[in-house]
Amino acid sequence: MTRLIVSLSALLMTVSAPFADPVVDYAENCQECHGVNRLGGIGPALIPQTLGRMRGPNLVSVIRDGRAATQMPAFGDLMSDSRIDALAAFLQEPLVDVPxxxxxxxxxxxxxxxxxxxxxxxxxxxDPMNITLAVETGDHHVSVLDGDxxxxxxxxxxxxxxxxxxxxxxxxxxxxxxxxxxxxxxxxxxxxxxxxxxxxxxxxxxxxxxxxxxxxxxxxxxxxxxxxxxxxxxxxxxxxxxxxxxxxxxxxxxxxxxxxxxxxxxxxxxxxxxxxxxxxxxxxxxxxxxxxxxxxxxxxxxxxxxxxxxTPDYLDDFFFDQSYEYVMGASRSGAGGQVIDLVIGQKTADLDLPGMPHLGSGITWQHGDTTVMATPHLKDNAVSVIDMQTWKTVKRIETLGPGFFMRSHENSPYVWVDVFFGPNRDVMHVIDKQSLEIVKTLRPEKGATVAHVEFTRNGRHALVSIWEDEGAMIVYDAQTLEEIRRLPMKKPSGKYNVWNKITFSEGTSH
Ligand code: HEC
The missing domain is CATH 2.140.10.20 (C-terminal (heme d1) domain of cytochrome cd1-nitrite reductase)
Structure with missing residues (x-):
């Protein structure tokens, strides 16, 4: 019935412009690129699942002004503000039918x-083992780099x-x-x-x-x-x-x-x-x-x-121990986490991890006579360090804001963690793996989001993203923590070194 009303009103709107109907506007102006059902074509899918991260005004301005240097045209001259608003609201409605x-x-x-x-x-x-990729999300490219x-x-x-x-x-x-x-x-x-x-x-x-x-x-x-x-x-x-x-x-x-x-x-x-x-x-x-x-x-x-x-709770985000017998999961409520033993298929421990840990980017290293795992938190200014034998939190290291990515390397004494959210998005902490203290806080470009680290094959260099449209990849000497080079890039996000990934380096997520 609703569908009938929608199509009836669509029909009415076409004959009685200037009343806007976003369904008709979509079909006439957007569908050829964004697909029937808004599921994508030359242009991306336009559904709430993908537009969620674009705040309302952003969505309107893309439709009104287009996107420079892409095929996305500007519609500001063709449509009134209210029609664009209606279209933006329509794009944020869930699909009635998923084909x-x-x-x-x-x-x-x-x-x-x-x-x-x-x-x-x-x-x-x-060196084929030191090839390093940089994903540039600004213009949807990947750079293939020689890691030396x-x-x-x-x-x-x-x-x-x-x-x-x-x-x-x-x-x-x-x-x-x-x-x-x-x-x-x-x-x-x-x-x-x-x-x-x-x-x-x-x-x-x-x-x-x-x-x-x-x-x-x-x-x-x-x-x-x-x-x-x-x-x-x-x-x-x-x-x-x-x-x-x-x-x-x-x-x-x-x-x-x-x-x-x-x-x-x-x-x-x-x-x-x-x-x-x-x-x-x-x-x-x-x-x-x-x-x-x-x-x-x-x-x-x-x-x-x-x-x-x-499982006793909804678990969203996982980290595995080196044997892959144990999986640590973050509970969806953000209240903590659990350890599930995959061999017996049961929960074996609770984790004290409030503030939404980002386990997917966790890493491990040897600390004393045990292995520790560290994870940043998406909603807490801290890095948690957990003993993987007792599953107890060894330390919560206070940071300047919630982090997203964390990395180290077998050959490096340090762990690098970004501050991804909040006013201190422009810093990167360097933590000593043994003392579990922050030994340096880098701020390579004031006001710019600085995030995600990857090491080169031998751990000599740490590669950091300036996560901005006109951003860069910074090459640091991983020992002295001095900047060595800056390669301009379009909103670089993750970097991926062949060796570190295919050998399942303990310093990187998988
Ligand atoms: C000629 C093809 C074309 C037409 C017509 C077109 N678009 Fe696009 N649109 C694109 C492309 C290509 C992109 C991706 C641009 C980029 O690289 O950022 C895009 C991006 C977008 C985005 C941003 C999506 C995101 O996830 O970043 C929105 C929103 C959008 N279009 C809405 C519309 C609407 C609404 C219409 C109709 C009024 C429309 N587009 C018509 C090609 C088109």
């Missing part, structure tokens, strides 16, 4: 690059709005990059060429790569599915609907790889469960029900047994 996005639709979206020729060895002479000379080997376009960390294949030759609109791009670092891309979801969170490099799992919000792709050719291996044990559909907050367990582990947004999806040849016997097997379409049909573990 099917199953194996068939996903396969049909795959685009393989016809110009791509695999190279048997790199077309460059840098910081020379740019290539700068290639990505899908709109890269989300989550890119994943390298185990030998470091390919990288897989995911965008907020669910596109997964495969790029060959040896040939410096895109291999292809496929839209694995309509709105997605992140990807994980199996330890053998065969499978890529894509965590989707929209629809409520997990997509598994064959890494080799980006074909669809499986699409699994996510429904809790009682049938409640759920979004996936994130997917993680658990290499020793040969599984993917899923954090679920809407049900208090952890899922483990096995891809190895002999999955452990957890008494899988038959309907827990995901069957994929031919020719890559493969069962992926799924195990559902009920």
């Amino acid at each position: 099917p996005w199953g194996a068939e639709e996903i396969m049909a979206s795959r685009i393989l690059n016809e110009d791509y020729q695999p190279a048997n060895k790199p077309v460059w002479s840098s 000379t910081f020379e740019t080997l290539d700068r290639f376009p990505t899908p709109f709005a890269v989300h989550g960390g890119p994943k390298f294949s185990p030998e470091g030759r390919y990288v897989f990059i995911m965008s907020r609109d669910g596109w997964v791009q495969k790029y060959d670092l040896y040939a410096l060429k895109e291999v292809g891309r496929i839209r694995a979801g309509l709105n997605s969170r992140n990807i994980a790569m199996s330890h053998d490099g065969k499978w890529i799992a894509v965590a989707n919000y929209l629809p409520n599915t997990l997509t598994i792709l064959a890494a080799e050719n980006l074909s669809v291996a499986a699409v699994q609907e996510i429904k809790g044990k009682d049938g409640t559909p759920s979004r996936i907050s994130a997917v993680y790889q658990a290499p020793p367990r040969k599984s993917f582990v899923l954090a679920l947004k809407d049900v208090p469960e952890i899922w483990e999806v096995f891809y190895g040849p002999n999955p452990p016997h957890y008494g899988f029900a038959h309907d827990w097997r995901i069957e994929g379409p031919a020719p890559h049909t493969k069962p992926f047994p799924v195990r559902k573990i009920t």
